[in-house]
Amino acid sequence: MSAQCVQCGAELDVPPALCASCGAIQPFRPELSLFGVVGMAECYDLNPQLLRDQVLKLQKGLHPDRFANAEPASRRASLEWSTRLNEALAVLRDPLRRADYLLKRQGVDALGEQVKVADPELLMTQMIYRERLEDLVRAHDLTALDTLRQEVEAAATKAVDKLRMLLESLPCNQPDAAGSALRELQFLDKLLGEIDRSEESLQNA
């Protein structure tokens, strides 16, 4: 089903935000997926650099700066498209959020509040990491903290590899395993944030 330009009637490209024929900005389409809004194929293994280039290219034509002196309807549309593009970049370039988004698209909410984790191994790993972090902070050991960071980053990379395998074909046919890997990745991400904050407060002390 192809859409038509509201101004000149020409057929719209993918993504359908600006008319290739007359340049008019189209009303925002909230139902478009994040992939649809950037005009890229829906898959897990995407190239973050390509994604970024595509988003910047689209922003050049849709950003509110292009419509600073335009009529309210165009300014409104520009704000909506530009906001959605930023959201697409933020979600799709992050392996964790991208996986979460794809699973949500097939109705699986792996990180929701309702999910109770019954994975004793993961819980144990989390506790050990947390204790190590506390010890290092107490000891003011910035070097060891950096080592811990590198370890956690390596573990996160492994989790992303696992997700890539599980999400190779969509929809994912092992949603439970994918959900598990996702929760592990989320924990590691949060831990990295805590390491950041600890480093910052130790440095500023």
Next chain:
Amino acid sequence: MALMQIAEPGMTADPHQRRLAIGIDLGTTHSLVATVQSAVPTILQDHEGHYLLPSVVRYLANGEVTVGYAAVAAAGQDPHNTIASVKRFMGRGHEEVQTLAGHLPYDLIPGEGMLRLRTRAGDKSPVEVSAEILRKLKALAVESLGGEPEGAVITVPAYFDEAQRQATKDAARLAGLNVLRLLAEPTAAAVAYGLDKKSEGLFAIYDLGGGTFDISILRLQAGVFEVLATAGDTALGGDDMDHVIAEWVMGEVGTAVEDPLWRRQVLQHARNAKEALTVQQTVELPLTLPDGSSRTLSLSRNQLETLIQPVIQRTLPACRRALRDAGLKIEALDGVVLVGGATRVPALRSFVGEFFQQTPLTDMDPDQVVALGAAIQADALVGNQREDLLLMDVLPLSLGLETMGGLVEKIIPRNTPIPVARAQEFTTFKDGQTAMAIHVLQGERDLVQDSRSLARFSLRGIPPMVAGAARIRVTFQVDADGLLTVTAEETSTGVRSEVVVKPSFGLGDDEIAKMLQDSFVHGAEDVASRRLYEARVEGERVREALQTALASDADLLDAEEQAKLNAASAHLNDCLSKNDADAISKAAEAVEAAAEPLVQRRMDNALRRAIAGRSIDDLGD
């Protein structure tokens, strides 16, 4: 028929095809206005050749307002009514300002919301005071450009929160400016610098102004300026260096007198000393003490460096945070650009060089670069072709909501690229509840008491339901200026709730309306001077067109026609030397009427020559 200047085909087109736009750097201590002329960003200068306008506003007894150097001169004698560094008060409450560096000589009125200053001209909001500075800059622009700018880009510190930004936008509105964009100062500097040097890569902009500090990390690539992270301190600047020097002076002299005039004098000496020590190794401060006696102090550059070291060190945490948030190590940076007058201080330059492990870039005037960048963006936004330029900025401070127990739940984290929107679902806790209050805060802390209250939003018109049944989707949208709008919808019924905003430190719509009305008093004077200005511009255009025409074609008129034209022209000259707009307009019309025969015959000749194949160049040799 109007007296026209006849142009040959092929001559350059009217330069007025470009739309007029200006960039304004509304600084704590100095302000500037700039525009792009013939593709060159240019700072506009006043009649004395100054490009810096001191951000000082003085309210006189007769109701007049002076802005700039004249106000600075009077600051020593009239501290309560001469407001300097008003930027420090924008969007701020009375309580917060008490903890600012130094003692302020102003009469601050306690109360809720944004503070007010008591002056002889009434209680003034910082928004009104800033509007006076913007009015002056606008008038300078109108005069220099020969017309009203269609829009302006106003810069704000990157670390300015919502209340401070909104206050700036309100001030611009009061001053009669169409704000195209609020632009972050470091981003503006990056644009000016990046386009000038055609730089690409990762750059840190270290911006230490009179009263605010920003550190922004940007990626520059083929006309795209992407802010990766920003951090700062909106209560840290060159002013703070002046204050520590002033404290030292007071200590040396031994007076702790709470005399605003003495304080002002000492601050001025401190500032002069700081600036002098940028080029000298020692400086003398000749003081006149409150008791009338004289005393001269001597300050060396080494002593200065010791005194200001704590101020410089205060910039460190923000630098670290920005790098961390950008996910970069120091080595990854291709350059560090210094912005702001305070970065001229040698001690600061060596500090920056040491921390960033490279010599900072200082080849653009640190006072001008922000205004130039703003002018470039204004030029692009107003519609002059500039498709290659894209500025992607970020939200500097996390946005959060108050939840149970006085906690803040972050909904949009800091350094999120803007524009950005986030939706959150709420529900009712009482049967039949039709309204809801949402408290929005900014900051990185977890408790409400440690965060900056932005506004309270009341959602009204929620369809009455059983408690917990309503699904209220609240959307928080931050636009390209960094300003927040809130919309709410009950998703099961589709009913849009009305959102009433009560800003915590801002001006309500009715306050702005009243201020706008008050400004019409000035406005009437402004309108009169505009009419005079326009009449004069037109009168001079007619005079010039006539001179051009007479230079080549005076012989087309007979004696009587020439006499009539000379009389009309003499009368116009006379009117132009006076201040009656109507008289000038009438005189200009009279000249055009008297020149009718001349115009007609010039046209006929030109047509005849064109047909005969000869060009106008052949005449008058």
